[in-house]
Amino acid sequence: MISARWLFWGPTLIWASTWHVILYQLDSGVPVLNSVAWRFALAAVLLGVLARWQQASLRLPLSAHGWMLATGIVQYSGNYLSVYEAERHIPSGLVAVLFCLMVYGNALSGQLFFGQRVTRRFLAAASGGVLGVVLIFWPEIAATGARPTAALGLGLGLLAVVAACVGNVLTLTLTRRGLPLVPVLAWSMGYGAAFLVTLSLASGEGLHFDARAPYVLSLLYLAVAGSVIAFVLYFKLAQAQGPARAALTGVVIPVIALVISALFEGWQVTPLAVSGMALCLASLFAASRP
Incomplete structure (x- = not known):
């Protein structure tokens, strides 16, 4: 039995590190459609193996497959594609702020x-966390207006948030009907990957892969840790404590991600960012009190 503390901090620490790891995917030249497809295809296979190891059947009712197909398209296709595309038009910091809105x-x-x-009290504390993230990324947010396609980026970012929230509802609805979590995630991610491959072929982009070590190793990390482990822990947390508390991970992830960025990417710490980090952590403490 995994403690509630690890159900929260497991996906939080993993997803915070994926912000840096994704850079190796973007630098490879492989189209985003392909990279996201390979990530969730591999994750789906690994989840299927995990389900068999847990002696959980992958044979789910036919009626559930329509829901899992919708989950795959919304959560593991639309959500991730919208995030990547949004960051082409607006700063990543603003995308992080938008994802904090998942709490609401x-x-x-x-x-x-x-x-x-x-x-x-929970909503007030969560609002403090969102404000903290705004302070952290304020220089980037303030410069957004200078970008000619900022409105498009904001729209894509909000679409990603809505897709993530809808995906959460779909997954939790299926598990509340008695379906085991791991097989549901395996099928959903598999459908999401298949949709992305179909979209890539239909658009003429084709299928691409980079066999060099940075791409392969980052793909393995994103599939194993960022998809299999993180999503299993996240949805177990949502099952146990509710989707709102699970979404608090999005308030803490930017704080940890920036610490990693300072260590590996040369991000410069500012007094405003430190104040925002402190507010995020204080808000998390207040929101998670019994």
Whole structure:
């Protein structure tokens, strides 16, 4: 039995590190459609192996496959493609701020679909975390208006947030019907990868791969840690404590990601960013109190 602490910090630490690891994918020249497809195709296979090791059947009701197909297209295709495309038009820091809004989206969906009440104290503390992320990335956010396609980037970023929230609802709905989590994730990621491959072929982009070590190793990390381990832990947390509390990971991830960036990418620490980090951590403490 995994403790609630590790259910939270496991995906938080992993996804914070993937911000840096994804750079090796982007630098390879492989189209985003292909890279995301390979990531979730490999993750789907590994989840299938994990399901068999857990003695969980991969034979799920036919009626569930339509829901899992929708989950794959929304969560593991639309969400990730929108994030990558949004970062072509707006700073990554603004995308991070937009993803903090998942706290509110998950809180609303948890109350509407699962009857999970969220306290005012939790929402106030979560708002403090969002403000902290805004402070961290304020220089990037302030410069957004100078970009001619900023509105398109904002729209894509918000679309990614909505897709992530809808994907959460779909996955939790399936598991609340008694379907095992790991097989549901395996099928959903597999459908998402198949959709991306189909889209790549239909658009004429074709299929590309980079056999060099940086690409292959980063792909393995993103599939094994960033997809299999992180999503299993994240959805177990959402099952146990509700989707709103699970979305608090998005408030802490930027803080840890910037520490990694300072170590490996030369990001310069500023007093405003330190203040934002402190506010994020204080808000997390307040929001996670019993």
